[in-house]
Amino acid sequence: MSRRAVAHLLWCFILAVRMPSTRSEPTQAEFEEFAVRHPHCFQRNFEYRPSLSDLGREGASPGARSLANCQHLCRAAEQCVAFTFFPASKSCRFADTLAELVESRAGAVAGRAICPEQSQVPSEHCRAELPGNGFPGLSEHTSNKAWPSGRQPWSLECWPKNWTGGYVPCQTVRVLEDTADNWAGQCAKLKLLHGIGQAADCRQRCLENPLCASWHAGIYGQCFHGVGRDCYSANHAARPGKAQRLQHGEVRVLMDLTGWHVVGLHRVFEKSGSGNFHGNTDAIVACKKICYSDIKCQYWQYSPVYGCYVEDASQDYGPPYPLTLDWAYRNTQFALSCMAGEFIQHYCPKAKTTAYPTEPPEEISSCMSRGFSYKPQDMGMLGRTEVTSAAACQARCRRMLGCGSFTYWPDGSCHVQMGGALRIDAGDVRVISGPPWCHNTSNGTTTLAANGPAPAAAAAAAA
Numbered sequence: 191m192s193r194r195a196v197a198h199l200l201w202c203f204i205l206a207v208r209m210p211s212t213r214s215e216p217t218q219a220e221f222e223e224f225a226v227r228h229p230h231c232f233q234r235n236f237e238y239r240p241s242l243s244d245l246g247r248e249g250a251s252p253g254a255r256s257l258a259n260c261q262h263l264c265r266a267a268e269q270c271v272a273f274t275f276f277p278a279s280k281s282c283r284f285a286d287t288l289a290e291l292v293e294s295r296a297g298a299v300a301g302r303a304i305c306p307e308q309s310q311v312p313s314e315h316c317r318a319e320l321p322g323n324g325f326p327g328l329s330e331h332t333s334n335k336a337w338p339s340g341r342q343p344w345s346l347e348c349w350p351k352n353w354t355g356g357y358v359p360c361q362t363v364r365v366l367e368d369t370a371d372n373w374a375g376q377c378a379k380l381k382l383l384h385g386i387g388q389a390a391d392c393r394q395r396c397l398e399n400p401l402c403a404s405w406h407a408g409i410y411g412q413c414f415h416g417v418g419r420d421c422y423s424a425n426h427a428a429r430p431g432k433a434q435r436l437q438h439g440e441v442r443v444l445m446d447l448t449g450w451h452v453v454g455l456h457r458v459f460e461k462s463g464s465g466n467f468h469g470n471t472d473a474i475v476a477c478k479k480i481c482y483s484d485i486k487c488q489y490w491q492y493s494p495v496y497g498c499y500v501e502d503a504s505q506d507y508g509p510p511y512p513l514t515l516d517w518a519y520r521n522t523q524f525a526l527s528c529m530a531g532e533f534i535q536h537y538c539p540k541a542k543t544t545a546y547p548t549e550p551p552e553e554i555s556s557c558m559s560r561g562f563s564y565k566p567q568d569m570g571m572l573g574r575t576e577v578t579s580a581a582a583c584q585a586r587c588r589r590m591l592g593c594g595s596f597t598y599w600p601d602g603s604c605h606v607q608m609g610g611a612l613r614i615d616a617g618d619v620r621v622i623s624g625p626p627w628c629h630n631t632s633n634g635t636t637t638l639a640a641n642g643p644a645p646a647a648a649a650a651a652a653a
Contacts, residue, residue: 231305232257233351237274237294238285247284254282257299264303275299288330290511291344316348316537320444326513333512342512345488345503348537349400349439357400357485359617360439360538366479367404367435374466375406375433377418386413389432396436398615400538403483406433417484417502422459422466422476437482439538447531451524452489453517454509455499470494474530481534491531496524554580558624563597563616569608577604580622587626597623 242250250267254260260275260282270284276298291300325336334341350358367373386392392413396405399415406414409431458480459473467473470492477498481490486503493499501508509517513533519525554560558580568574569592577583580596583604587596594609600620616623 232299232301233291234299235294235297236291236300237298238272238283238289238300239292240289241274241283241285242269243283250284252282253280255280257301261301261303270303272300272302275301287341288334288512291347316343316535319343325445326515326518328515330512330514333514343444343535344511346485346536348535349485350538350540350543358538358543358619359398359400359615361542362439362538363397364437365434366437366483367476369430369433373433373435375404375421375430375435376423377404377406377414377416377421377433378423379419380404380406380414380416383413383415387411389413393432393434395615396434398617400438400485402436402438403480404433404435406430417458417480417487417500420459421480435479435483437479438485439536439542441482442535442537443532444535445533447489447491447528447533449520449525449528450491450531451519451522451528452491452499452509452513452531453519454501454507455489455491456502456505457496458498458500460497461494470529473498478530478532481532485536488535489531489533491524491528493524493527494529495527554622555584555624555628557628558584558622560622561616561619562613562623563621564595564605564607564611564623565614566607566611567597567605569593569606569611572606575604576602578602580624583622584624584626593626595623595625597621 247269250270252263254263254275257275257277260273263282264270264273264284267284269286271287272285272289274283274285274294275281276283278297294300319338321336321342322338323336325333325342327333327336337343346357350360367375369375383392383395386395388411389407392405392407392415395413396402396415402415403417404415406418407430408414409429414430458477461473467476473494474492477490477492477500480498481487481500484500484502487501489501489509491499569590572590575586577586577598580598583596583598583606586604587593587606590606592608593606595607595611595613597605597607597616598621599605600618613623
């Protein structure tokens, strides 16, 4: 059994026995300070797996007083190039070059032992790097060695993240399929979003959430989001009123998977879509679009015998990192019939990335939130005014009869809304909003809000 497989089994056991813990907040200000100084070094709500302790290395999981202390311990430890700090348990876990950055449910903060120098130039992983001969390899080492940088790029390594670890919206969004262009859009296994009754709002929510692959507005006012299953099958009677499949950002092809069989992918439609395609060419295009619409999908393959298979990160089972010949074959029946497929990388060009913090966030009251605004933007005939802080914008709202909320934008714009206005994603985590009064801060104490941007919240709703 390979080292990665052993680590995976160990990690599953750890998850099974770990008791839930209360999230600790004392390191919030510390994390914000670190994240501002080194925006590409630390990721909140992420961790490196497997850690050296998962692999049986003694002394690779020490206690740590703080995030800074955890980084210091990692720098002094042999083989440690990255670490994960768990605020609740004050523990630190070391990781080597083979560890992968993955989402965490334990309030963790992932970081590098030595933070890279800040640069406006995208990393080589995000520009032009492609694997050489020998990928996938017989082992993790040989697979990583086939890449010029010495390792396979991580999933979403080139997608921008904000200071809370959420995926930042990309201003480049393409419509891949549309019911207005005769796409049936009859997908199974979609997520119902409550409180959204209009097709326009359902669509807008999906446009603003990079994790939303498609939106579907039901004929009775429902809103559904998700990648979907069997979208081309004639077995589904319910046809949506309106629906679109979207591609957020850009896609770079890393490898042609024609004639391969990547184990761990999940079928999204059978053979040729139950007769909904004119031929294999149309089925291949549809299969490709499904993976292109899901920024967590790195692999897609189509076989006229077995159907369309894509990576589905929401499932417990999937291709490992890095990909090796234990999980990729050339001699199976699927491989021999595979007509098309790709290993891809999703990214958002820097010029199209929604703004996120580059300087310390303003101290705000605990009742305020970051990354949200309200719709409609203004109450009555009132429009934009310019103020110097979120507190000043809140004070303006208090002076207005009927004002239920305010929104303060980073350019100094202040907008006030009537009570009952709809809270929406602002598309910029620097935006501050809240009620006219903070009833839970009688002594006027302010804190650095821990609220993340709306994309993370929307992603959770769509998960």
